[in-house]
Amino acid sequence: MRALVCEAYGPIENLKIADIPTPEPGPGEVLIRVGAAGVSFAAMLGVQGKHQNKPNLPYVPGNELAGHIVKLGPDVSGLAVGQRVMTGVSQGAFAEYAVAIAANVLPIPEIMPYAQATNFPTLYPTAYGALKWKADLQPGEVLLVHGAGGGSGLTAIEVGKAMGAVVIASAGGADKLAAAREAGADHLIDYRQEDLRARVLAITEGRGADVVFDPVGGEAFDVSLRCVAPEGRLIPMGFASGTIPQIPANILLVKNVTVIGFYYGYYTGWGGRGAPSPKDLPALARRREMVARAQQELMRWFSEDKLKATIAGTFDLADWVPAFRMIQDRTVVGKAVLVP
Structure with missing residues (x-):
């Protein structure tokens, strides 16, 4: 073959x-x-x-x-x-x-x-498992999705909307933001042109995002720590930026933030090192x-x-x-x- x-x-x-x-x-x-x-x-x-x-x-x-x-x-x-x-x-x-x-x-x-x-x-069950099983995303909560024009980001937008969330999409460039809008995002942020933290806080009237879905890592994750709501949940889904973030525990403590690991292969049994x-x-x-x-x-x-x-x-x-x-x-x- x-x-x-x-x-x-x-x-x-x-x-x-x-x-x-x-x-x-x-x-x-x-x-x-x-x-x-x-x-x-x-x-x-x-x-x-x-x-x-x-x-x-x-x-x-x-x-x-x-x-x-x-x-x-x-x-x-x-x-x-x-x-x-x-x-x-x-x-x-x-x-x-x-x-x-x-x-x-x-x-x-x-x-x-x-x-x-x-x-x-x-892609879809990863977004579903992360947002439903792990983050317990509730109707009306604010979901911030990074890498919103890629496959992982678009599926997270759609799953979040199906679950009743208000979705903020962050991506670089008009084409990706247009795709995020088509997927149902309520708010769009071009992180190349705008201050991501300031825009998230403005959209949420200073409170921040309840859940962050992040397949990018690097600077996007660092900014997320500073615009996540009290008792918010951050889900690092991947590191497309090439940089694996280091998490300052003091921010987690002060804001009562939870960082949630989620690897979908664990649920199917094909992601392990052996039978x-x-x-x-x-x-x-x-x-x-x-x-x-x-x-x-x-x-x-x-x-x-x-x-x-x-x-x-x-x-x-x-x-x-x-x-x-x-x-x-x-x-x-x-x-x-x-x-x-």
Whole structure:
């Protein structure tokens, strides 16, 4: 099968298109013919050797995919050959075929294109889990979203609006802010042109944001500490700026602020360093049930047109470099997608 292969950690340009054997699904797994695969910041970090999970080399990158099932492994029930599905995987999405854990595979509506479906394995449930499970975002609260024009930011805006929040979107440039407005943001801030802290405080009449969703890190996180409301919640979702912030504990103390870690791979079981132990399986099953219920609500919101699943561009697998550069240069508006 045709695949994009990482033979050594380094620049994205070093990846190669190769013909490799089609994988076989093992017990509890399915084989999927990939219709589209999402390009993500996490996948880029993996290729560069900077992600916390480092697959053995060589490997096929890619963590988000949609397609149809072509083969069931042993002990798989509830799924069928030919079924249109989406899922997240620890690796392997950038290929014509990919193996996935059946427990993490979910059906998608016939009306949902594969490209749009790549937003749902990780982006939407990450925003949902962070805002609902962790931050307990309430209707009427103010949600500040950084990186609002990228895939993570746009999904957080839409999920926040579906939950009834007032959303402030922070992004750099008119195109990204236009996408944030289309996603439903109530207030827009161009951090390149405006004083982010001052604008947030002005919008909130001096109180600050109740919840901050931050996939950027660096200066954005530092400013957030100074415009978050008392008893506010900050969620560092990633570090697209390239800088991992250091948190001054005195600000947390004085303002009663909570900083919340959230890693979605923990809930699906594909983000760990190895297979879960028998002792861990019951807890993992409960977490996967949480994910399934979240996905049901997300699919309902999609059917109600509350979630747009914006696509920034669709690229052939051989055109991976411009797709990744949209992520690397932070010019992406929505989700970049590779088609094997």
